[in-house]
Amino acid sequence: MADWQTFSDRINNVAPSATLAVDSKAKAMKAAGVDVIGFGAGEPDFPTPANIVDAAVEACREPRNYKYTPTAGLPELRRAIADKVLRDSGYEVAPEQVVVTNGGKQAVYESFQVLLNDGDEVIIPTPFWTSYPEAVKLAGGKPVEVFAGADRDFEPDIDAIEAARTGRTKAIIITSPNNPTGAVWSRETIRAIGRWAVEHHVWIISDEIYEHLNYDGAKTAYVGVEVPECRDQLLVLNGVAKTYAMPGWRVGWMVAPLEVAKAASKLQGHLSSNVSNVPQRAALAAVAGPLDDVYMMREAFDARRKAIVAALNDIPGVVCPTPTGAFYAFPDVSGLLGKPLGPNGTVCATSAELAAALLDEAHVAAVPGEAFGAPGYLRFSYALADDQLAEGMRRFRQWVG
Numbered sequence: 001m002a003d004w005q006t007f008s009d010r011i012n013n014v015a016p017s018a019t020l021a022v023d024s025k026a027k028a029m030k031a032a033g034v035d036v037i038g039f040g041a042g043e044p045d046f047p048t049p050a051n052i053v054d055a056a057v058e059a060c061r062e063p064r065n066y067k068y069t070p071t072a073g074l075p076e077l078r079r080a081i082a083d084k085v086l087r088d089s090g091y092e093v094a095p096e097q098v099v100v101t102n103g104g105k106q107a108v109y110e111s112f113q114v115l116l117n118d119g120d121e122v123i124i125p126t127p128f129w130t131s132y133p134e135a136v137k138l139a140g141g142k143p144v145e146v147f148a149g150a151d152r153d154f155e156p157d158i159d160a161i162e163a164a165r166t167g168r169t170k171a172i173i174i175t176s177p178n179n180p181t182g183a184v185w186s187r188e189t190i191r192a193i194g195r196w197a198v199e200h201h202v203w204i205i206s207d208e209i210y211e212h213l214n215y216d217g218a219k220t221a222y223v224g225v226e227v228p229e230c231r232d233q234l235l236v237l238n239g240v241a242k243t244y245a246m247p248g249w250r251v252g253w254m255v256a257p258l259e260v261a262k263a264a265s266k267l268q269g270h271l272s273s274n275v276s277n278v279p280q281r282a283a284l285a286a287v288a289g290p291l292d293d294v295y296m297m298r299e300a301f302d303a304r305r306k307a308i309v310a311a312l313n314d315i316p317g318v319v320c321p322t323p324t325g326a327f328y329a330f331p332d333v334s335g336l337l338g339k340p341l342g343p344n345g346t347v348c349a350t351s352a353e354l355a356a357a358l359l360d361e362a363h364v365a366a367v368p369g370e371a372f373g374a375p376g377y378l379r380f381s382y383a384l385a386d387d388q389l390a391e392g393m394r395r396f397r398q399w400v401g
């Protein structure tokens with residue numbers, strides 16, 4: 001490549017999304033006729049509920065939806081999201097504090113673009129969702145990982161967080177229920193992080209996209225509820241993808257202090273303008289409607305969760321803590337590394353090699369822990385059909401031998 005042809009350092013420093021990469025490789029193998037079982041993608045296998053689809057169909061026929069609409073979102077949807085915050089989290093926000101984004105992902109991206117200057121540090125409890133560090137780097141920031149492993153059920157340690165704090169610490173991320181671990185952090189942990197952030201003037205980004213997926217009596221704790229004093233420095237991120245089985249509709253949002261919301265909207269005004277109106281109308285039907293469908297899905301996920309955790313722990317060399325949220329299991333597979341596996345006696349040195357061999361040889365797709373800052377683990381999404389789940393686990397076990 002000639003000098004003039006090189007791309008920016010900014011883009012060269014970004015890692016591709018490993019979860020999307022595994023998913024697209026699995027889908028390509030499927031398209032080529034290979035019977036792959038996909039535990040890769042974090043998307044519900046349920047169809048979007050019919051009343052939401054109906055709202056979209058109707059919206060397609062309404063000329064007002066053919067126009068540009070306000071960048072920060074349809075006023076009705078912003079209002080419904082503010083009402084939803086009151087319903088689920090029990091505190092009041094104004095519709096003006098809401099910015100509707102192209103999926104939760106864009107809300108993550110905009111948060112860091114708004115808050116960070118070059119060299120500002122963001123504490124990222126690890127294992128982390130794969131896009132956070134890249135979004136931080138794209139904003140000129142520096143991701144600071146604070147790890148908590150299976151030995152503590154992936155619950156962050158406030159002393160370790162404090163030890164990572166420097167004069168440049170600008171923000172911290174909370175993700176509970178968590179992707180990739182499925183952990184629901186305790187009320188005490190959420191409270192400790194909130195109080196710590198208030199004391200040290202650190203912004204909080206609370207990603208609550210899995211809020212309604214709790215099991216075994218676990219309950220999502222909201223930092224804005226536990227530590228009301230933090231609301232002036234709190235950005236809550238959310239979306240319809242997981243709660244209403246709508247990943248492809250691409251509607252998310254940010255609820256933030258007014259000035260932050262205005263700044264994010266200013267950025268979005270140059271980046272993408274309003275989110276497509278038809279999906280916004282569908283999201284309005286979803287957010288303003290009841291949660292019956294998510295509770296139905298939650299029941300199905302719960303049965304699969306129990307099945308996958310039992311199956312994983314039944315494989316020698318695999319240790320899987322019981323997740324109580326989202327739809328992921330995150331087993332420690334370090335016991336399989338360095339040992340001959342499968343009919344060819346393949347030896348894997350890392351979980352990345354293990355995931356590749358599992359896909360190539362057993363046709364089972366899982367995402368390596370490396371994608372989440374946690375080598376030695378694999379992430380299995382259990383948002384797939386029961387028979388697929390059982391067959392995938394049978395293959396994994398048989399391959400390990």
Ligand code: PMP
Pocket residue numbers: 042102103104105106129175178179207209238239240241247250251252
């Ligand atoms: N946050 C977390 C923790 C996620 O797992 C995801 C999706 N994988 C998102 C945000 C973004 O979701 P979307 O852009 O599909 O709304």
